Amino acid sequence: MTSLENQIRNSARKFLEDGQVSCVIGYERDARGRARPAFIVKADDTERLIWDSDCSLNLVNYLHSRKSPPGKDQPIPKTAVVVRPCDVRAIQLLINEQQLKRENIKIIGITCAGTDINHQLRTECEFCQERIPLIYDVLVEPEKPVELPASQDAYADIEEMESWSSEERFDFWTKEFDRCIRCYACRQACPGCYCFECVAEQVDPHWTSIALEVPEKMFFHVMRAFHLAGRCVGCGACEAACPMNIPLGKLNRKIAKEILELFGYHTGDNSENLPPLVCFNPDERLKI
Amino acid sequence: MPNQFEPKIVSFLCNWCSYAGADLAGTSRISYPQNIRIIRVPCSGRVDPLFVVKAFLDGADGVMVLGCHPGDCHYQQGNYIAQRRYSIMHRLLEFTGIESERLFVDWVSASEGKRFAEVVTAFTERVRNLGPLPLIGTKKLSKEKFQEVAS
Numbered sequence: 001m002t003s004l005e006n007q008i009r010n011s012a013r014k015f016l017e018d019g020q021v022s023c024v025i026g027y028e029r030d031a032r033g034r035a036r037p038a039f040i041v042k043a044d045d046t047e048r049l050i051w052d053s054d055c056s057l058n059l060v061n062y063l064h065s066r067k068s069p070p071g072k073d074q075p076i077p078k079t080a081v082v083v084r085p086c087d088v089r090a091i092q093l094l095i096n097e098q099q100l101k102r103e104n105i106k107i108i109g110i111t112c113a114g115t116d117i118n119h120q121l122r123t124e125c126e127f128c129q130e131r132i133p134l135i136y137d138v139l140v141e142p143e144k145p146v147e148l149p150a151s152q153d154a155y156a157d158i159e160e161m162e163s164w165s166s167e168e169r170f171d172f173w174t175k176e177f178d179r180c181i182r183c184y185a186c187r188q189a190c191p192g193c194y195c196f197e198c199v200a201e202q203v204d205p206h207w208t209s210i211a212l213e214v215p216e217k218m219f220f221h222v223m224r225a226f227h228l229a230g231r232c233v234g235c236g237a238c239e240a241a242c243p244m245n246i247p248l249g250k251l252n253r254k255i256a257k258e259i260l261e262l263f264g265y266h267t268g269d270n271s272e273n274l275p276p277l278v279c280f281n282p283d284e285r286l287k288i
Numbered sequence: 289m290p291n292q293f294e295p296k297i298v299s300f301l302c303n304w305c306s307y308a309g310a311d312l313a314g315t316s317r318i319s320y321p322q323n324i325r326i327i328r329v330p331c332s333g334r335v336d337p338l339f340v341v342k343a344f345l346d347g348a349d350g351v352m353v354l355g356c357h358p359g360d361c362h363y364q365q366g367n368y369i370a371q372r373r374y375s376i377m378h379r380l381l382e383f384t385g386i387e388s389e390r391l392f393v394d395w396v397s398a399s400e401g402k403r404f405a406e407v408v409t410a411f412t413e414r415v416r417n418l419g420p421l422p423l424i425g426t427k428k429l430s431k432e433k434f435q436e437v438a439s
Contacts, residue, residue, distance in 0.1 A: 161383070170385025174426055199338060207342060214426035215345045222384060226337050229376050254383045258376055277376065280368035285358065286375040288393040 004051045004110065004140050008082060011108050011138040012046040015080045021106050025062050026082040027055040037062060049082070051140075056115040056122065058237035059083060060090040060191040067099055080106035080137075084115065086124070088133040089233035089268020090191040096271045099194065109136030113146045115236075122236045123249065127154040134268070155257045158250065177217040179244040182210075186248055187224060189241035192231045199223060225251035230259045230275035233268050262286065295415040297324045298343040299352035299408075300335045304362040305397045306354035312401030320405040321412040324352065331355065332393075333366025337377045340391060344381075347424050350390045350415035354407070357395040367395065389414055390421065 012024040026049040028038035035054040039062075040046055059081050066079045083091065088109060094100045111132055114125030131146040132139065153159075161169060184200065187193045199207045200220050208219050225232075225248075232252040239249045259265050263276035301307040307328050313320060329335055332355025340351045353374065355367040374393045382388035392411045396404050 166382070166385055166387050168385075169383065170422060173384050178426075207338065208345070215423050218384065218423070219341055219345045222341050222380065223338055226341075226377065226380060229380075251380070251383070255376060255380060258379045262375060277369075277372055280365055280372055282359070282365075282368055284371075286371050288371060288374045288378055 002051070004142060005049065007138075007140040008051055008108060008110075009046045009049050011140070012040060012049055012080060012082075013043050015106055016040070016043040016046065021078045021080040023066065023077065024049075024080040024082075024108075025059045026108070027051060027057075027059075051082070051110065053114065053116045053121075055084075056117055056236060056240040057189060058087045058090060058191050058235040060087050060094065060235075061189060061237065063091075063094070063100060063105065064191070064194050067104075076101070076104050078104050078106070080108055082108045082110065083133060083136075084110055084112040084235070085128075085130045085133045086112075086233050086235040087191075088135055090235060092134070092268040092271040093192065093231055093233060093275075096274070102271075106138075107133065107136045108138050108140060109133035110140045111142055111146055113142070117236065117240045118245065122239070123157060124154070124234050124236055124253075127151055127156075155253065158254050158257055161250070161254075173218065174214055176246050177214050177221060180212075180217040180221070180246055181244060182212060182217060182220065183243065185241040185243060186238035186246075189237040190228070191235070191237070192228050192233070193224070221246075221248065221251060225255060228252055229255045230263075230265060230277045231267055232256055293416055293419060295323050295349035295412060295418075295420070296347060297350040297352060297412060297415060298327065298348045299324045299354065300327050300329050300332070300339065302332045302355040302362075302367075303328055303330050305356035305360065305395070306332075306404065308398035309354075309396045309400050309404040312398065313404045314401075316401045318402055318405040320408040323412045323415075324408055331361065331363050331366035332370040333361070333363065333368075335370060337373055340377065344386060344390070344421060344423060347421075349418070349421050350392065350411065352408070352411060353391075353393045354396045354404075355393075357397055360395075360397065386421065386423070387418055389418060 015021045015024060024040040026038050027035045028048040029050055030036040037059055038048055066077050069076050095102055114121050127149055129148055208216050236249055259276055265276045301310055332353055335353050343351045355370055358367055361367045378388045378391055381391055394407055
């Protein structure tokens with residue numbers, strides 16, 4: 001047990017014993033030795049909680065199931081959640097979109113040294129300058145502070161792709177999307193994808209067929225990326241959940257890059273500013 | 289030229305300005321290319337990017353979205369929202385390898401019949417030069433092939 005795990009368990013135990021929350025959402029080890037989400041409701045079960053670089057899912061996603069009262073005249077349940085700095089931005093986003101209330105969540109923020117996908121450090125983590133969550137109730141700190149990476153060009157791989165020809169990019173994405181099995185794991189893992197009925201499954205109007213063809217897959221992924229424009233926090237949960245290892249983060253990061261350039265907006269900086277695509281400025285004239 | 293590629297262009301025209309502009313072009317007997325298929329929408333802000341991607345997916349070679357000039361929107365703000373949306377959509381399409389030139393967003397007012405014809409002519413020429421969208425060619429089972437296999 002590492003010191004980080006110890007701190008997580010202690011704060012989870014305290015939250016549960018004091019009755020501040022009815023559930024702590026964290027990570028536990030599954031039978032195959034991988035990290036999976038754990039929902040702890042008893043103080044004694046907090047010993048199951050873990051933290052390592054395999055914890056690459058965004059647990060904020062599970063707050064959606066706890067945002068409304070379980071029954072009539074009952075209060076909204078209070079929940080504690082173990083989050084990385086990028087995940088906290090998703091909490092800010094959901095507060096902004098009036099999905100969550102800050103007072104119903106206890107944030108166990110982790111000083112994050114980066115997480116892995118398929119035993120490789122995530123692309124975002126290679127450049128990430130934000131190792132401490134913006135907001136938290138308890139901060140889990142290592143003995144030594146996390147060293148910040150020297151390289152700050154977070155969009156180097158996107159810029160490289162931009163320099164390709166249109167055909168090269170088309171071939172790249174055709175090949176990547178061809179592998180997609182349309183399991184929608186990317187959508188399920190995403191805290192920002194919480195529509196009751198997704199366009200991919202809507203029957204009336206029937207936007208897209210269930211065919212496993214590239215145009216249909218491209219439609220789904222382009223639309224998903226666009227619905228997350230200005231809302232994606234870059235937590236990489238979609239990539240971590242993808243069974244076919246499609247670099248979905250590239251689409252989201254391309255949009256994040258453009259949003260930052262055009263509107264100077266970085267998702268989750270606070271819970272007040274609206275994402276740029278749902279508001280407007282009458283004086284601006286954009287190149288379209 | 290019998291073998292010239294004729295692009296299919298889907299155009300979303302705002303009811304209050306561009307559709308009336310197209311109407312004016314018609315009543316003024318100004319000719320413009322027949323490649324465009326006009327869909328009348330209440331506002332350019334109604335044109336969900338979903339429509340645009342869906343049009344490309346179903347075989348359109350180019351998509352046009354025309355609305356009122358900024359400041360003239362019948363609903364005050366629809367075209368401002370469309371402007372922001374499509375500035376991002378353009379860049380996303382370009383990134384996925386669909387040339388952003390295939391999506392055209394502009395403002396045409398109800399009195400600009402002549403300009404409507406010019407805009408449509410220029411865009412049709414642009415898409416004709418780009419050639420057909422390769423997206424449909426990626427289908428493993430095209431309609432023709434399916435009928436061949438089924439029979």
